[in-house]
Amino acid sequence: MISEFEPVVNGIKALLEKWETRLLSLQDDVIYNRRNGQNRNIKQILGHMVDSASNNTHRIIHLQYRENPLEFPNYATHGNNDRWIAIQNYEEEDWFDLVQLWKYTHLHLAHIIESVNPEKLENVWIAGKADEMVSLKEMITDFLRHMHLHMDEITELLEKKQTTNL
Numbered sequence: 001m002i003s004e005f006e007p008v009v010n011g012i013k014a015l016l017e018k019w020e021t022r023l024l025s026l027q028d029d030v031i032y033n034r035r036n037g038q039n040r041n042i043k044q045i046l047g048h049m050v051d052s053a054s055n056n057t058h059r060i061i062h063l064q065y066r067e068n069p070l071e072f073p074n075y076a077t078h079g080n081n082d083r084w085i086a087i088q089n090y091e092e093e094d095w096f097d098l099v100q101l102w103k104y105t106h107l108h109l110a111h112i113i114e115s116v117n118p119e120k121l122e123n124v125w126i127a128g129k130a131d132e133m134v135s136l137k138e139m140i141t142d143f144l145r146h147m148h149l150h151m152d153e154i155t156e157l158l159e160k161k162q163t164t165n166l
Contacts, residue, residue: 001113001114001115002116002118002121004137004141005113005114005116005140005141007144008110008113008140008141008143008144009110009113009114011144011147011148012106012107012109012110012113012143012144012147013107013110015106015147015148015151016103016106016107019151019154020099020103023042023046023099023102023154024095024096024099026042026095026158028095030042030157030158031043031095032091034157034158034160035157036153036156036157038082040085040153041091041157042154042157043090043091043093043095043098044085044090044091045150045153045154046090046098046099046102046154047085047088047090047093047098048081048084048085048090048150049102049106049147049150050090050098050101050102050105051075051081051084051085051088052076052081052146053102053105053106053108053109054105055075055076056109056139056143057105057108057109057112058072059072059125059136059139060109060112060113060116060136060139060140061112062125063120063123063124063125063136063139064116064117064120064123064136068123068124069123069124069125069126069133070123070124070125070126071125071126072125072126073128074127074128076128077128106147109143113140113143116136116140120136121135121136121137122135122136122137123135123136124136125139
């Protein structure tokens, strides 16, 4: 594994370990009723994280064998990530299954990151915002920040729930 990616892989695994049991212990009213600034509940946030891990898995793979720069759809632009959440109907997904999907999708992503070809790190994909170019290396090193962002959103929703019960 590329040593620079060790903190990313270890960070992903640590978050999964920290959160799996906590997520599974949440009551239905908490996972359905608390909403963030994007009007997403905890199930939808977790579903978005599955989509993010899945899309990043595909980008990492494509960036290692396709023509550079890579033209690959950015599912997150123009509100498309909310379309993905709605079309997949995460709201109705079995909670246990969704938590396991979240966990194993991220474990697989960590595995893929461990196997990245160092010769391909400067390959780029066109991210969609004014032809912004993002390298494979940048995408991988930024993933943990993105994961923390959404886990922090869930933390805020859990704290909001506790505050309203006082």
